[in-house]
Amino acid sequence: MKTILSLSALVAVALLTGVARPASAQTQVVNVYSARHYGALEKVFAEFTRETGIQVRLSSGSSQALLERLRADGKQTPADVFLVIDAGTLQLAAEEGLLQPVRSPVLEAAIPAELRDPQGRWFALTQRMRTIAYNPKRVKPDEVQDYADLANPKWRGRLCLRPATHIYTIALTSYLIANRGERETERIVRGWVANRPQYIDSDSRILETIAAGKCDVAIVNHYYLGNALKRDPNFPVALAWANQRGSGVHVNITGAGVTAGAANRDNAIKLLEWLATRGQDAGDAGMPGGNSEYPANLTQKPPAILERFGTFKADYAAIARYGALQAQSIKLLERARYR
Ligand SMILES: [Fe+2]
Numbered sequence: 001m002k003t004i005l006s007l008s009a010l011v012a013v014a015l016l017t018g019v020a021r022p023a024s025a026q027t028q029v030v031n032v033y034s035a036r037h038y039g040a041l042e043k044v045f046a047e048f049t050r051e052t053g054i055q056v057r058l059s060s061g062s063s064q065a066l067l068e069r070l071r072a073d074g075k076q077t078p079a080d081v082f083l084v085i086d087a088g089t090l091q092l093a094a095e096e097g098l099l100q101p102v103r104s105p106v107l108e109a110a111i112p113a114e115l116r117d118p119q120g121r122w123f124a125l126t127q128r129m130r131t132i133a134y135n136p137k138r139v140k141p142d143e144v145q146d147y148a149d150l151a152n153p154k155w156r157g158r159l160c161l162r163p164a165t166h167i168y169t170i171a172l173t174s175y176l177i178a179n180r181g182e183r184e185t186e187r188i189v190r191g192w193v194a195n196r197p198q199y200i201d202s203d204s205r206i207l208e209t210i211a212a213g214k215c216d217v218a219i220v221n222h223y224y225l226g227n228a229l230k231r232d233p234n235f236p237v238a239l240a241w242a243n244q245r246g247s248g249v250h251v252n253i254t255g256a257g258v259t260a261g262a263a264n265r266d267n268a269i270k271l272l273e274w275l276a277t278r279g280q281d282a283g284d285a286g287m288p289g290g291n292s293e294y295p296a297n298l299t300q301k302p303p304a305i306l307e308r309f310g311t312f313k314a315d316y317a318a319i320a321r322y323g324a325l326q327a328q329s330i331k332l333l334e335r336a337r338y339r
Contacts, residue, residue, distance in 0.1 A: 091323025094121035099257035122257035124296035151191020173329035226292025248313035
């Protein structure tokens with residue numbers, strides 16, 4: 001009886017004072033705010049735990065909602081890693097002091113300079129291209145060579161778009177402003193709106209709508225079509241790489257940084273290093289492979305399904321401006337009555 005009492009007293013003291021248990025008995029963890037929304041496709045975190053013994057605790061939300069949470073948390077954040085699907089959101093978090101600089105020879109060797117923050121506050125883990133999808137029975141490839149082509153009145157009632165509130169639409173608008181200015185971007189966006197688009201808040205559903213013959217052209221992230229083609233090689237939607245005569249297609253990233261208040265800083269860096277190297281696999285267990293994305297680590301091969309999409313030019317220079325242009329893009333979309 002006496003032993004039991006003193007044992008529970010000890011536990012109580014440990015809980016109250018935060019006294020650490022011996023390292024061998026302690027579970028290693030890394031807490032992640034994650035905007036990845038690919039559910040069962042995401043085997044990569046389980047694979048990391050299997051190899052390192054470090055538990056990954058994911059807390060999910062949209063990129064914007066997670067940034068709001070990180071702002072509210074400040075240095076007291078329970079998150080060690082901030083992992084979102086937009087370069088602009090990472091830049092804003094970094095500039096607001098919510099992410100800490102990381103010097104890692106592993107990360108610097110794995111990720112090319114244009115896909116990471118010069119101060120090491122965030123690193124890209126995958127690349128995703130937002131481009132044009134179309135019904136090949138009703139549309140010729142030369143009709144859809146650029147985002148501006150979708151402003152042509154011939155697409156009235158035939159265009160599907162993601163709503164203005166989604167970060168994919170906001171980042172696309174920032175890319176357009178970065179490479180052709182605000183006036184021209186507004187002209188393009190007003191042209192889309194004049195075509196009375198169907199607004200659908202899911203790229204997968206947009207592709208299904210094209211396949212069902214209920215819309216002919218759309219703008220989507222390439223991997224949704226890659227995943228659809230993995231399930232059905234005859235899925236009746238085609239992809240056009242936009243802006244190949246200009247600066248290249250709009251590229252965004254999945255990327256991550258270590259939070260300023262990270263309690264498990266070493267594990268956070270281990271996770272980032274692992275995701276940028278072992279986790280880059282083109283197979284189902286990799287972050288790019290599991291979701292048909294392009295690896296951020298250019299020594300890795302893209303998933304086989306993407307061979308169908310051929311080679312293309314992407315606008316890497318614009319990425320650095322998404323954060324600074326985010327607020328301007330939201331205003332432009334509102335002004336143009338993009339819903
Ligand atoms: Fe997505």
